[in-house]
Amino acid sequence: MFKTKDFYLVSTLVLFGYKIKEHINDNNKSVFFFEDSDGLRALVQDYFYDKLMVSPHQFQTSIKTVKALMYN
Numbered sequence: 471m472f473k474t475k476d477f478y479l480v481s482t483l484v485l486f487g488y489k490i491k492e493h494i495n496d497n498n499k500s501v502f503f504f505e506d507s508d509g510l511r512a513l514v515q516d517y518f519y520d521k522l523m524v525s526p527h528q529f530q531t532s533i534k535t536v537k538a539l540m541y542n
Contacts (some may be wrong), residue, residue, distance in 0.1 A: 472506040485532035500540050
């Protein structure tokens with residue numbers, strides 16, 4: 471499993487079609503879990519090296535999706 475607390479990384483992974491497998495609230499901090507894969511690791515690397523291009527509208531929708539999961 472791949473886990474992260476990085477909200478915008480989570481939103482990016484969701485945007486690219488990765489499904490959140492689990493979400494837990496740890497001391498008022500969200501922790502998200504994804505199925506680990508080489509593709510996911512490559513996407514995470516591209517995210518941190520600023521190599522991704524995304525639609526701002528689709529990214530906004532992805533952010534709303536993740537926020538809904540966090541607060542519902």
